Amino acid sequence: MEKCFYCKSPVSEEQDRCPSCGASQKAYRMIMDSSEMAYNEGLERACEHDLSRAIESLSRAVRFNKRNIKARNLLGLVYMEYGEPVLALREWVIAKNFAPDDELSDRYLNSVSQDVGLFDRIDTATRRFNTALKYCQSGSTDLALIEIKRVIHDNPGMVKARQLTALLYINDKQYSKAYNELKEAEKVDWNNPLTARYIKEVKKHLVPEKKHREKKVRRQTIEYNDGHDVVMIPRQTFIEALDNSKSGLFNILLGIAIGVLCFIFVVTPTIRIRENEKARTALITANNKAASSKSDAATLKKQVDELKSQLDRYEGQSDVKGSYESLLESYSKSQDEDYDSASNDLSDVNQDLLDKNGKALYKTVSDTVDQKVCEKKYTEGRQALARHDYKAAIEAFSQVVKLDDSYENGDALYRLAEAYEDNGDKDNAIKYYNKVVDKYADSYKGRSSARKIQTLQSSEGE
Amino acid sequence: MLDFDEELKNFKPSMEIREAEDAIRDTDLTDMIDILKEMTGADRPDKGSAGR
Numbered sequence: 001m002e003k004c005f006y007c008k009s010p011v012s013e014e015q016d017r018c019p020s021c022g023a024s025q026k027a028y029r030m031i032m033d034s035s036e037m038a039y040n041e042g043l044e045r046a047c048e049h050d051l052s053r054a055i056e057s058l059s060r061a062v063r064f065n066k067r068n069i070k071a072r073n074l075l076g077l078v079y080m081e082y083g084e085p086v087l088a089l090r091e092w093v094i095a096k097n098f099a100p101d102d103e104l105s106d107r108y109l110n111s112v113s114q115d116v117g118l119f120d121r122i123d124t125a126t127r128r129f130n131t132a133l134k135y136c137q138s139g140s141t142d143l144a145l146i147e148i149k150r151v152i153h154d155n156p157g158m159v160k161a162r163q164l165t166a167l168l169y170i171n172d173k174q175y176s177k178a179y180n181e182l183k184e185a186e187k188v189d190w191n192n193p194l195t196a197r198y199i200k201e202v203k204k205h206l207v208p209e210k211k212h213r214e215k216k217v218r219r220q221t222i223e224y225n226d227g228h229d230v231v232m233i234p235r236q237t238f239i240e241a242l243d244n245s246k247s248g249l250f251n252i253l254l255g256i257a258i259g260v261l262c263f264i265f266v267v268t269p270t271i272r273i274r275e276n277e278k279a280r281t282a283l284i285t286a287n288n289k290a291a292s293s294k295s296d297a298a299t300l301k302k303q304v305d306e307l308k309s310q311l312d313r314y315e316g317q318s319d320v321k322g323s324y325e326s327l328l329e330s331y332s333k334s335q336d337e338d339y340d341s342a343s344n345d346l347s348d349v350n351q352d353l354l355d356k357n358g359k360a361l362y363k364t365v366s367d368t369v370d371q372k373v374c375e376k377k378y379t380e381g382r383q384a385l386a387r388h389d390y391k392a393a394i395e396a397f398s399q400v401v402k403l404d405d406s407y408e409n410g411d412a413l414y415r416l417a418e419a420y421e422d423n424g425d426k427d428n429a430i431k432y433y434n435k436v437v438d439k440y441a442d443s444y445k446g447r448s449s450a451r452k453i454q455t456l457q458s459s460e461g462e
Numbered sequence: 463m464l465d466f467d468e469e470l471k472n473f474k475p476s477m478e479i480r481e482a483e484d485a486i487r488d489t490d491l492t493d494m495i496d497i498l499k500e501m502t503g504a505d506r507p508d509k510g511s512a513g514r
Contacts, residue, residue: 005495006502023502031494066493086477090486123479130475137470164473171466194472201464 035064039071046074051082051159051189062091069095073104082189083158085112085122125155132164141168159189166198175205320353327358331365339372370403378412385415390423401432410436414445417452426456 001010005028009020016026042057055078061071076091089112095105112119128151135144145168151161162185169178179202185195326348333342346366354362381396397416400407407413417432433449433456440446477485 006499021502024498027498028495031498034494062493064494066491066495084476086479086482086485089479089482090489093486094489094491119479126476126478130478133470133473133475136473158476160473160476167464167466167469170464198464 031064035061035068035071038064039068039074042071042078043074045191046078048191049187049189050191051078052192054078055082066094067098069099069102069105072098073102073108076105076108080108081157083122083125083155083160085119085126088112121154125151125158125161128154129158129161129164132161136164136168141171144168145172156184157188159185159192159195162188163192163194163198166195166202170198170202173205175202178202179206319350323349323351323353324358327354327362327365330369331361334365334369334372337372339369339376342369343373374400374403374407374412378407381412381415381419385419385422388422390419393419394423405435406439409443410440410445413439414449417449421452421456426459430456 001012002025003009004011004018004021004023004025006023007018007021009018011018011025017024038057038061042054042061045051045054045057055075058071058075058078061068062075065071072091072095076088076095079085079088079091089109092105092108092112095102096109099105128147132144132147132151135141135147145165148161148165148168151158152165155161162181166178166181166185169175169181179199182195182199182202185192186199189195326345330342330345330349333339333345342365346362346369349362351359351362377396377399381393381400384390384393384396394416397412397419400412401416405413413432414436417429417436420426420432421429430453433453436449437446437453440449
């Protein structure tokens, strides 16, 4: 039998009013039934993960009857799932307070208090959510987004956090990201009105984006007419083209391109190196030729100089008229006993240009002049030798030997050799001593010259 | 197009652990039965304290 809710007197189920106090039992039963109905509704919605509406139903259930422990425990559980741990705790504590023997609320409270790490993490997430909300309200959406991401990391089931993140993304026109967040929120609470409204808003913007992407995809086809039909083939990226075995033509072209590049970067440098080598060799050859040409030119120049000197000597001699004039002049001077000048004039005479009489006169004059010059120079040479003036002696005896190397039975030649020896010119001394030996080997001068040659050569060896 | 500032009003700060005690204490636990009792007591002033 029931008891009156007001006076606690027994009341039968058929009685609408308490017989004792007259309180309306019908109203009481209606309230209790409503509470149960709301609980059942809440339970159903909670099972369907329609959490926000489950909260509505269960809140109504405990509003009808605050002692509906089942509804209160379930409400706590739904709050926990919804990411509101404090509200969950509140419901369980109240349930425990109304029914100290209730095992379910006891178990929930124990599970929360034992898993300190979980509860701390969820509490931290809650505090961060509040901070993020403050950032949003102050306009610092970037900071809010950073903070809210941490909240989701710590408490992924917090629907409010997902919704706020989506709102921030929508505000930043990042609709795809917003949509992803809302879908995550939907997994926890699939019929949340706010989530649904945001999804609707986001879809408005996502549809044009999708159409735009489709257009892009459509543009990524190539159309061509093969004469009969229009053929459409997908436009391929480079990698796709490489992977596609059908694109043989492309591969051929690619192969040709690679071949050309290989030729440019591998073969061409080798050819260039060879060409440079050839050019270097040709340059060296040309330089050698130029050097030999120079030496040839130097030889030819030398020959030209010799010929020029010969020509000069030839031109320096008198012509026919000049030769006769010089001969007569020489004759005249010899008559005046000026033999040095006569000898000089005689040297200007070209014998080949003279006729027979001229040649005879030339011989007469030259014999006389040479004899006199030899006498004079021989005397000068001996005098120079006596006073140890070897250079003067060499000059005087040289003139004598030039005119007549057998003068005074080779005495001029022997003295010239002596003058060279005394002057320290061993080579010329040996040269003239040899001439003496050749011409006067059986004479005293010849033997003496041979000894002196031996002495000079031995001293040279030392 | 959503008005960001208006939408923000839909979000309220969550209760933190340190606020749990206050939240429990400040919870209005009046239910429909309490109201019915009050109404019944008002109807019967002579027996108003019977159910209290």
